[in-house]
Amino acid sequence: MSMRRAVLAVALILGGGAGAVRAARAETLAVAIVNNPDMVTLQKLSPAFTKATGIHLNWVVLPENRLRQRVTMDVATKSGGFDVVMIGPYETPLWARSGWLDKLTNLPASYDLDDVFPTVRDELSYKGALYALPFYAESSVTYYRKDLFKKAGLSMPAHPTYTQIAQFANKLTDKAHGVYGVCLRGLPGMGENMAYITTLVNTFGGRWFNMKWQPQLESPAWHKAISFYVKLLRRDGPPNAASNGFTENLALFAAGKCAMWVDSTIAAGSLYDPSQSTVAKVTGMVDAPVQVTPNGSHWLWAWSFAIPSSSRHEAAAKKFIEWATSKQYIEMVAKDQGWVAVPAGTRKSTYANPAYLAAAPFAPLVAHAVETADTKHPTATPVPYTGIQYVDIPAFDGIGTSVGQDMAGALAGRMSVAQALKRAQRSAKNAIEAAGYGGP
Amino acid sequence: MQRSFLSRLTGLAAWFAALLIAFPIIWMLVTAFKTERAAIAVPPLLIFKPVLGSFAAATAQTGYLSFALNSIIVSLGATLFAVIIAFPAAYAMAFRPGRHTQGLLIWMLSTKMLPPVGALVPVYLIYRDVGLLDTRTGLIILNMLMNLPLVIWMLFSFFKDIPAAILEAALVDGVNTRQQMQHLLLPLAAPGIASTALLSIILAWNESFWSINLTAAHAGTLAAFITRFSQPEGLFWAKLSAASVLAVAPVLLFGSLTQRHLVRGLTFGAVK
Incomplete structure (x- = not known):
């Protein structure tokens, strides 16, 4: 008898646990990323975003090859496991053509899209429309x-x-x-x-x-x-x-x-x-x-954020990717980690900043390389x-x-x-x- | 004299083999206490100042505990259900064998021969449609199904060891099948069930393919936790080692505490 009761109790705990997880999903984004020093910083600073917007973030961190497979499977089958995915210029146009990604329109004026290097922007566009925002470029x-x-x-x-x-x-x-x-x-x-x-x-x-x-x-x-x-x-x-x-x-x-x-x-x-x-x-x-x-x-490669069309939190996801690729975020990294650690290769304003140029002697060369990669x-x-x-x-x-x-x-x-x-x-x-x- | 020399030689060889097998784990443990710079040093450093920084980095903001909790729930849950299902199955096969029992046993084992990736897409689509993607329930079901053939086989061989005469005697006394299983078989085979369960827990704990491919943000186990530190860009060797230590430590500890049962379970039937 007691064994049966124990089994029942365990089953209830397991089932209950799964239910509780689902209830907590309401305002939470699942963000699939690769791990590298810039992403470690992003995870560290993300509580500021949650505090400002009330949107929570759940990170799924995978090595590059596995991320590509895992996210492709999720996006292609429209499973909706991820709200934000980290992809590059190889995937962006291909996935946009398949209708797997949300078109990114109506970015706020404060985002200053013209500040993003044109070569990088072109890489992330398909038929003239933007499908991903660059986090850093190399x-x-x-x-x-x-x-x-x-x-x-x-x-x-x-x-x-x-x-x-x-x-x-x-x-x-x-x-x-x-x-x-x-x-x-x-x-x-x-x-x-x-x-x-x-x-x-x-x-x-x-x-x-x-x-x-x-x-x-x-x-x-x-x-x-x-x-x-x-x-x-x-x-x-x-x-x-x-x-x-x-x-x-x-x-x-x-x-x-x-x-x-x-x-x-x-x-x-x-x-x-x-x-x-x-x-x-x-x-x-x-x-x-x-x-x-x-x-x-x-x-030229740009790790960028895109929103799969299967996401169930598209508005919140857009808010997040605008924040993570904004000038304000770059300034925040500079304040927290020093200018040398800011995400490189995406914005002209970073390379016009004397503080960055002083901290990163290699900066002009990187900007030149990114701008001339055709x-x-x-x-x-x-x-x-x-x-x-x-x-x-x-x-x-x-x-x-x-x-x-x-x-x-x-x-x-x-x-x-x-x-x-x-x-x-x-x-x-x-x-x-x-x-x-x-x-x- | 010669005998003792030979046995000493065998002992030495055993130690050497054990060290060889344990070397990657020992090296991982050593690397976990290095700085990233010391971890990549060429030639590798044997003497260095141990630091705990990699452990701090591996656990900060990564939600280690929720991954660990998922691992515990999935491995225990999968094992519990596997044993519950395997127990009557092994009973039937051991004590009431039919014409097809032998074939059935072999067929069950054959399901382990398909590489998991071959079943990935169908399983993924089924899980998506029934809402089991990224849930612990989904992982429990899969791990349970994967370990089931092994659990049945092991229980079957333990049951075979119990004299059928005892069960028959009970039957004569008017005991029904349920009582037979509950009051006779369960206590008699308890050590066997324990070692089977231990092995199943370890297998489920170490399973990585499905827990990486079927989870996203919620149900990831420690296997998914480790992969986040395996990177092509940036220096992550010390952190990867620290994360791996954190992931294998619980099961290593568990394994060494229950070693006696485990060895008995694994070598069962090997020497008769």
């Missing part, structure tokens, strides 16, 4: 060690070429002391090695597809770019470069193991912070390297797609992942560059034809 640059350059009697130009990068790397590599001339992404993935490799191929004059959507991966430009990349990293890169992504390279550079590193502007905040980096005082920053064309040599003309020759470090079609997720594995295979020495490109060309061709592009 481009890619070259980081280098001023002390090592000085010791070797070298000087880093403001606009280096890849030929120069290779020469410097060769001179600076000191394997006996664990210093490698250059660190680059090798870890396979659409958002990992392929983001970097695509900018490299762009500036070497290559492109993913021609105007008929035929893959160009066996073209001379791809051959040159990938041979350069593999040769450079094998000669002057850290061991096992094919397993290094952004985080691994950040760790290596911060620990003083890399003389140069081409990667996201977002690393600057960590590298210039003495509590996270052993090279904070001696890190320098210049433009991303260029080879035959400046087009597409540095990427996603509409990412290559030397015309292409049917937009996007610098990606191709803005749904099928690219799979293509990028598969080609990324081939490139990592070439880097790790499992196959030659020619073999890797042949495989990549074949898989890209199959995938793009299966997706209904081009064809005979």
Whole structure:
């Protein structure tokens, strides 16, 4: 008897618990985000928003790849699990076209939409309408060690070429002391090695597809770019470069193991912070390297907030995303954490602020990189797609992942560059034809 | 002499194997007490000043307790219902086997062979339509169903160990099936039920695929809590380690306290 009663009691507690959770949902937004230093700050400061509006926030924090899958599933099935989602320029136009996102109109005058960098705004629009508001934007640059350059009697130009990068790397590599001339992404993935490799191929004059959507991966430009990349990293890169992504390279550079590193502007905040980096005082920053064309040599990405059309709290969600991407929020971060920690790359006013320019010596370079990243003309020759470090079609997720594995295979020495490109060309061709592009 | 040398060698090998298996957990524990800068040091630091900052960061504003509560409710709930359902099922199979019992047992196990991702989309859509997405009830049901084959199998093998003659004798005395289960089988098989339940709790506690994919803001378990620190941008290694320690600590503690039962349950039937 008592056992039956215990079972009943437990069942009631469980059922009651679930009911209580549902009752508390009334004025609460479910916000799906990635975790990074800027998002940690946002969560810390969000009580001010709740206090002002009475709207509570429930954070769902996931790693980038998982967030993309999880949110896609929720939005595509219109499950309404999330009221605000964090997405980038890759998803925004695709999802807007599928009718998964709310159009963002009637933003208040105080929001000052014209203050947002036009390149970033364009990235988040579809057919002239805005579908997401940028929280922070990033481009890619070259980081280098001023002390090592000085010791070797070298000087880093403001606009280096890849030929120069290779020469410097060769001179600076000191394997006996664990210093490698250059660190680059090798870890396979659409958002990992392929983001970097695509900018490299762009500036070497290559492109993913021609105007008929035929893959160009066996073209001379791809051959040159990938041979350069593999040769450079094998000669002057850290061991096992094919397993290094952004985080691994950040760790290596911060620990003083890399003389140069081409990667996201977002690393600057960590590298210039003495509590996270052993090279904070001696890190320098210049433009991303260029080879035959400046087009597409540095990427553009903006982590942004959008409202899924399945959200049940659309008005409250709009209030939140306006607040989180406003000038007032940026000022609030500055007051709480100092100017160096404010979300970068989104607003002109941030870069006109003397306090920010004084605190963040890298600021003008970031602004320049973001303003000049032209996603509409990412290559030397015309292409049917937009996007610098990606191709803005749904099928690219799979293509990028598969080609990324081939490139990592070439880097790790499992196959030659020619073999890797042949495989990549074949898989890209199959995938793009299966997706209904081009064809005979 | 030779024997003691051999047994010492075996002991040494066992220690080495145990250390090897435990190394990731030990390293995680060590990293959790480092600063982010010390955590990424190359070569890795073995001597450092331990700090608690990562634990503070991992628990501040993340709602650790609500994730932990979800983990407790889901793993206990799933186990309770799994045992309630498995008990009569295992009884029937052990003491009243039919022509198809053997086949049924194998078929049940075969349901564990489908990778969960293969069932994700249908389960997701069903859960959306019946309103079970992001609820603890939904996770309890799934974990219960997932552990059910294992729980039935384990109870079945424990029941097989009990002499059927005892139950038959009771039957002669005029005891009905319910009384037979309640007053005879339950106390006789109590240790077996306990170790089965322990294993089921641990499996449900560690389940991550469904708890990440089917929850949003409310029903996430500690497995979902850990993923928030696994990041491509920024330095999160020490925080990730601290979060993982916080997530596995309760179940590790629980496991070591109940180790005796657990080992008995796991090795049951292996040596006869």
